[in-house]
Amino acid sequence: MxxxxxxxxxxxxxxxxxxxxxxxxxxxxxxxxxxxxxxxxxxxxxxxxxxxxxxxxxxxxxxxxxxxxxxxxxxxxxxxxxxxxxxxxxxxxxxxxxxxxxxxxxxxxxxxxxxxxxxxxxxxxxxxxxxxxxxxxxxxxxxxxxxxxxxxxxxxxxxxxxxxxxxxxxxxxxxxxxxxxxxxxxxxxxxxxxxxxxxxxxxxxxxxxxxxxxxxxxxxxxxxxxxxxxxxxxxxxxxxxxxxxxxxxxxxxxxxxxxxxxxxxxxxxxxxxxxxxxxxxxxxxxxxxxxxxxxxxxxxxxxxxxxxxxxxSTEPTMHPPAHPVDPASHHGTLEFHDVTFQYPGAEAPVLDRISFSAVPGQTLAIIGATGSGKSSLVNLIPRLFDPVAGKVTLDGVALTEYPPQELASSVGLVPQKPFLFSGTIASNLRFGRQEATDDELWEALAVAQADEFVREKPEGLNSPISQGGTNVSGGQRQRLCIARAIVTAPRVYVFDDSFSALDVTTDAKLREALRPVTRQSTVVTVAQRVSTITGADQILVLEHGRITARGTHRELLDSSDTYCEIVESQLSAEQSTGGRS
Ligand SMILES: Nc1ncnc2c1ncn2[C@@H]1O[C@H](COP(=O)(O)OP(=O)(O)OP(=O)(O)O)[C@@H](O)[C@H]1O
Known part of the structure; x- marks a missing residue:
């Protein structure tokens, strides 16, 4: 050797x-x-x-x-x-x-x-x-x-x-x-x-x-x-x-x-x-x-x-495709076809025959108990893992056949654990698109409700960020990660519980500001708080890796006991009864 x-x-x-x-x-x-x-x-x-x-x-x-x-x-x-x-x-x-x-x-x-x-x-x-x-x-x-x-x-x-x-x-x-x-x-x-x-x-x-x-x-x-x-x-x-x-x-x-x-x-x-x-x-x-x-x-x-x-000598299990296929259209239609996923060494799959489609201009929300497989599901979209069965397609092309660079710029993931790299705020925001101008960075910060705290810093966009982003608060880190995804302007936004560290008012403002930005894109959002997804076009209820219900907030209130339980445990009694009537 x-x-x-x-x-x-x-x-x-x-x-x-x-x-x-x-x-x-x-x-x-x-x-x-x-x-x-x-x-x-x-x-x-x-x-x-x-x-x-x-x-x-x-x-x-x-x-x-x-x-x-x-x-x-x-x-x-x-x-x-x-x-x-x-x-x-x-x-x-x-x-x-x-x-x-x-x-x-x-x-x-x-x-x-x-x-x-x-x-x-x-x-x-x-x-x-x-x-x-x-x-x-x-x-x-x-x-x-x-x-x-x-x-x-x-x-x-x-x-x-x-x-x-x-x-x-x-x-x-x-x-x-x-x-x-x-x-x-x-x-x-x-x-x-x-x-x-x-x-x-x-x-x-x-x-x-x-x-x-x-x-x-x-x-x-x-x-x-x-x-x-x-x-x-x-x-x-x-x-x-x-x-x-x-x-x-x-x-x-x-x-x-x-x-x-x-x-x-x-x-x-x-x-x-x-x-x-x-x-x-x-x-x-x-x-x-x-x-x-x-x-x-x-x-x-x-x-x-x-x-x-x-x-x-360890062969990466995820290969870039030998013959990458460029999709005919670049809209951002995301589809899961009978997707099953299992972690290496795990005894059972964490996702079981998941199928859905999400289209541009709409928001797909995923809700479910902790450990139900929400993060595992969204991690398949930027191809952090490949499914063990079924396939995920973006604009009709399987992710496994996508040119890696194309896929990276098409999917903007805001991970559950926000992570920043050592450098400056600007260098982090430009991570997915080097040529972004300062104005574009400020616009993204404004949408992410992060412009105020960046402006307060004496060095503004050039303020230093330490390794992992430990010199900003959890909520600020989350907002910077959201801004980073916005700068990339992807076809598919994936928010994995990305608003959890925000207070309710900031969360509402951010969501409002995001709407025009993501109008042309597909939005997939994982949420713990029902209040943040009531406006979603489609909500998937995930239980033990399976979709047990799907529909809009109103439809689910009528059709899904699990969803109602979640709603009742979270929203005020007034809101939930109002919703059911
Ligand atoms: N890297 C891993 N290796 C093995 N098992 C994992 C790994 N990551 C997650 N799991 C398991 O997969 C299941 C689903 O986890 P996942 O993180 O997708 O759930 P989640 O719904 O996003 O939970 P939460 O709401 O707490 O973030 C859990 O049982 C978890 O223990």
Whole structure:
């Protein structure tokens, strides 16, 4: 998974990677050459008192060291560019993929893990690439080159090399095998803590209102402790790792000096060669150490690559049509034909064989108990979900065959939970139609009964809006969302309980102002308050996902007991008796 991901995304950086290889090779060869030059200075210069030789070889050493530094700097630069670019590309792909997800896929993963996967997980891959390009090239060359050079200096001490490397290798294998599942748990726990934090920050007001701070603090503490526990567990292996490597290096040094000293004594090698051998052995072990460091990162990166690939390979269930059909007319006639809808994983459908049609210039209202499926129904209109059976058409064309852009500009949804983006009031209002003029924005605000409070703000249309629109009140947010839909001038307006946060007077004024604006359009409105839908041309009564009655307010008062119950529970006794007579 990791290799496939790296292979795919490193393709664009081939020239840079080749440059890294060349310069790392140059730098490593230079590093390997230095101890042997040093040995020659000792054996042929110092031991024989040949100052000229020392100067000449010293100058060569200086030149080699200079080449090594320059090559290393260039290699690190190229490696960093590659790693950062690769990270950016993976992030972009994940972002695009998540952008193509329908609510179904987003619901399957959950927002916190999608965020972690596109930030923390990609960062792990980026780090591995960076370290890999810097160390993974250098470490094997240094290791093999070091072995060759060390054996050239004294084959008699070669057994020291053959013993120390496998010891390190076995240790590494054990540790990497242990780390792999732990890293998977760690990434899951990062998801967990992100999820808790996100929920708590979003619901901070509710938490305070219900004095649940202590409970929530404990919940966070639990998630935090779980992450800490696994981090400590992983850390304890890291802590063990480096002393073990150090110990092996010290034992190897002592062994080289002990056995090498005897060989010098016996005249089998010279002091300079012994020094070079020691330096090579240490270089080999440092290379193994670097490899170890890399290996430590690999298990975590493998887990991250799996998680990223899972996102990238998830097929969005909602496809844009292969051959989009442009409707012959653009009026806004909306029809549901025997539509059944079920949430993924749910046991039963939430909408059962729903059929109705709504025509331009008319208002269709949907009323029903909480949980009866009103929001689910209207969410099908902008194609947030697709029905599992039946079809929804707009001007005679099934939504599944609509060009996505066309559908987006045809349906203006004001969601139940109004949401604004960080920016300004103007940038939010222009969300659906960038070219709208300031005058048009003010007109929309006036209809939405929001112009007054916007005018009161010193910066007017340019007043800042914070993420989610948290710096305006619930009612103001709702009105701005209504204004945003008006600016788009869609063929179908969908108001999902969009007037609930407004007081009765503002609600009435807004409705009055909306009438001329929506004259040419179809209006679908979900309402809790009967008073807001009495003027609707058609009212659907929804019960457990089924339409149990339909008609105008008057017709329903005569025909639907459920509707009458709702009316009686909401309107004053005077109004309801007046209506029945
Ligand atoms: N994302 C979801 N996944 C699974 N089930 C869901 C999801 N959203 C809603 N439901 C379920 O679908 C049913 C209908 O919900 P819906 O939100 O459409 O009702 P509603 O009539 O709009 O309610 P309200 O008036 O409270 O907004 C409920 O039983 C709800 O639990």
């Amino acid at each position: 990791l290799l496939r991901l790296l292979r795919t995304y490193s393709r664009a950086y081939r020239p840079w990677i080749i440059a890294v290889l060349i310069f790392q090779l140059a730098s490593t060869i230079a590093t390997l050459y230095l101890p042997s030059l040093n040995a020659r200075i000792i054996d042929q210069g110092v031991a024989r008192g040949d100052t000229d030789y020392i100067w000449r070889t010293g100058a060569v050493m200086l030149g080699v060291a200079f080449v090594q530094v320059i090559a290393a700097v260039i290699a690190v630069y190229c490696g960093s560019r590659t790693a950062m670019g690769l990270g950016r590309d993976v992030r972009r792909s994940v972002y695009r993929q998540v952008g193509s997800f329908s609510a179904r896929e987003v619901g399957k993963f959950g927002a916190p893990t999608l965020i972690t996967r596109n930030t923390n997980d990609v960062q792990q891959i980026q780090m591995l690439t960076l370290m890999g390009l810097n160390f993974m090239v250098m470490a094997p060359i240094m290791c093999v080159g070091g072995i060759v050079m060390a054996l050239r200096e004294d084959p008699g001490l070669s057994w020291l090399v053959w013993v120390s490397i496998p010891v390190m290798g076995v240790l590494l294998g054990i540790i990497v095998a242990k780390l792999m599942p732990w890293f998977r748990i760690m990434q899951d726990r990062i998801d967990g803590i992100n999820g808790v934090l996100r929920e708590q920050i979003t619901g901070i007001r509710v938490i305070r209102a219900f004095v649940k701070e202590r409970h929530e603090t404990e919940r966070f503490a639990r998630a935090n402790q779980q992450l800490t526990d696994i981090s400590v567990q992983i850390g304890s292996l890291f802590v063990l790792m480096f002393p073990i490597i150090n110990m092996i290096m010290h034992i190897a040094t002592a062994a080289v000096l002990w056995f090498g000293g005897h060989r010098v004594d016996q005249g089998l090698i010279e002091v300079g060669a012994l020094t070079a051998f020691l330096q090579y052995l240490l270089q080999i072990l440092v290379a193994v150490m670097m490899g170890t460091f890399m290996m430590m990162m690999v298990p975590r990166a493998v887990v991250c690559a799996e998680r990223i690939t899972e996102v990238l």
